Amino acid sequence: MEDFYGLMPLSHGREQLMAALQGCNALSARYGLTLSRADMQMLAGKQSDTLQSTGRVEFGCGPYEKLVYAFCDSPYLSQADYAETLAELCVLFYQFKSESGERWSDDELIGSMKRLYDGECQGSLDLVGDRLWQALHTHSDMEDFAEEDEPFEEE
Amino acid sequence: MKRNELVQAVDLSHRQEELYPLLERQVKLYTMGDSSSLPAETARELLRSIRFCIETHSTLSGEPAGNHPLAQLFVEGQRDVWRLIEEAKLLYHEAKRTNPGFGSIAYGDTLDAIGDFFRFYDMRFFAHDIPCSIDYPLCHPVPEALEGVRYVGEYLRRLILENRFCGLFARQDTIRLLGGHQSEYRELILNLFEPIFACALGLALLNRNAAALRLDAEGCRRIYELFRPWDENQSRARLREAVNRLCIRFRLWDTEMRAYLMNAAENLPPRLKSTTREGYCNLFCAP
Numbered sequence: 001m002e003d004f005y006g007l008m009p010l011s012h013g014r015e016q017l018m019a020a021l022q023g024c025n026a027l028s029a030r031y032g033l034t035l036s037r038a039d040m041q042m043l044a045g046k047q048s049d050t051l052q053s054t055g056r057v058e059f060g061c062g063p064y065e066k067l068v069y070a071f072c073d074s075p076y077l078s079q080a081d082y083a084e085t086l087a088e089l090c091v092l093f094y095q096f097k098s099e100s101g102e103r104w105s106d107d108e109l110i111g112s113m114k115r116l117y118d119g120e121c122q123g124s125l126d127l128v129g130d131r132l133w134q135a136l137h138t139h140s141d142m143e144d145f146a147e148e149d150e151p152f153e154e155e
Numbered sequence: 156m157k158r159n160e161l162v163q164a165v166d167l168s169h170r171q172e173e174l175y176p177l178l179e180r181q182v183k184l185y186t187m188g189d190s191s192s193l194p195a196e197t198a199r200e201l202l203r204s205i206r207f208c209i210e211t212h213s214t215l216s217g218e219p220a221g222n223h224p225l226a227q228l229f230v231e232g233q234r235d236v237w238r239l240i241e242e243a244k245l246l247y248h249e250a251k252r253t254n255p256g257f258g259s260i261a262y263g264d265t266l267d268a269i270g271d272f273f274r275f276y277d278m279r280f281f282a283h284d285i286p287c288s289i290d291y292p293l294c295h296p297v298p299e300a301l302e303g304v305r306y307v308g309e310y311l312r313r314l315i316l317e318n319r320f321c322g323l324f325a326r327q328d329t330i331r332l333l334g335g336h337q338s339e340y341r342e343l344i345l346n347l348f349e350p351i352f353a354c355a356l357g358l359a360l361l362n363r364n365a366a367a368l369r370l371d372a373e374g375c376r377r378i379y380e381l382f383r384p385w386d387e388n389q390s391r392a393r394l395r396e397a398v399n400r401l402c403i404r405f406r407l408w409d410t411e412m413r414a415y416l417m418n419a420a421e422n423l424p425p426r427l428k429s430t431t432r433e434g435y436c437n438l439f440c441a442p
Contacts, residue, residue, distance in 0.1 A: 107189075
């Protein structure tokens with residue numbers, strides 16, 4: 001069988017990713033967060049490197065769009081480290097997709113990362129990684145990270 | 156369905172732009188939309204499965220992929236694979252029904268494993284896979300190039316032929332022969348058709364009653380003499396003639412069985428050429 005990666009229309013994927021990141025700016029700008037062209041290039045490169053190092057293949061645009069939508073309202077994100085944080089989140093995302101043996105869906109994983117990041121980890125990505133690792137090896141459910149819903153008070 | 160072309164490689168190297176969307180679609184179905192990425196190994200297996208379905212359709216229909224859209228060939232290939240599964244299930248029941256019951260552990264385990272194959276075989280995503288362990292060796296192994304249900308179907312087809320042949324003889328005679336040949340034949344991973352066929356063939360070579368399945372050292376010596384001095388063409392002709400005698404004796408008229416026995420006999424010349432007189436005894440009768 002010929003090289004599997006030969007099938008992948010890589011340039012096509014990168015264009016799609018750049019377009020998706022461009023589209024994300026429209027939303028994140030409301031929270032004072034934007035990505036420059038150089039940031040987008042850096043993020044695309046990071047995604048590609050991470051896929052390679054985790055032995056994964058991406059069939060969509062990757063997790064950035066979902067990450068931006070989930071994280072843009074986080075109080076721990078600032079423009080200064082926005083692109084860098086997204087890149088690190090992407091690394092965590094693919095690492096834990098693989099580590100979990102496909103146990104966690106994309107949405108579940110991103111949702112948990114966000115809850116940990118905004119919650120007990122207070123914006124520390126290292127802690128988010130540790131907690132996810134713990135959850136994986138103690139076979140905890142992702143629901144363990146679920147936010148406690150505030151009681152709904154009827155007026 | 157064409158049986159003579161077991162493997163027909165389909166060259167899809169120039170149609171990668173068509174393969175990718177197919178793979179993308181399979182990934183979506185496989186992950187049920189939960190994940191847009193997959194381990195490369197899983198993606199590779201999904202791709203192998205797509206290729207397997209397309210190749211299966213090309214082989215069974217006898218039409219090369221040509222310019223037909225791959226998506227269409229893939230769907231038709233999946234339908235073919237489904238048909239092959241149903242066919243293999245029938246073959247499986249036939250294999251169990253014709254099981255000569257020699258008590259071989261490997262044989263029994265393999266039949267059980269093939270039962271599990273139908274439970275675990277995932278034709279939608281991993282049609283090329285063989286999710287079971289097939290240990291019992293055939294006299295004529297199935298080509299390694301065959302995958303998935305095509306391998307299992309062909310294995311069962313050959314196993315049934317061996318079963319049918321072994322079933323032609325009285326049970327006590329076959330057990331005696333196998334026990335004499337290898338006292339631990341039940342525990343060992345050995346093909347059981349081969350010694351029975353060799354003994355019957357030896358008797359046919361001597362124009363004796365093959366059904367008796369009893370050949371003494373004197374008979375083996377005479378077979379040895381038949382093949383001395385060694386002449387390749389004459390030896391092959393003798394073996395073919397003996398197979399024909401067997402087929403007439405046991406009324407084996409179907410082409411598949413005749414071809415299988417001919418092939419089994421075709422395996423013998425290299426051994427007959429190089430082996431000693433004692434070697435002939437080991438081959439044709441229980442020492």
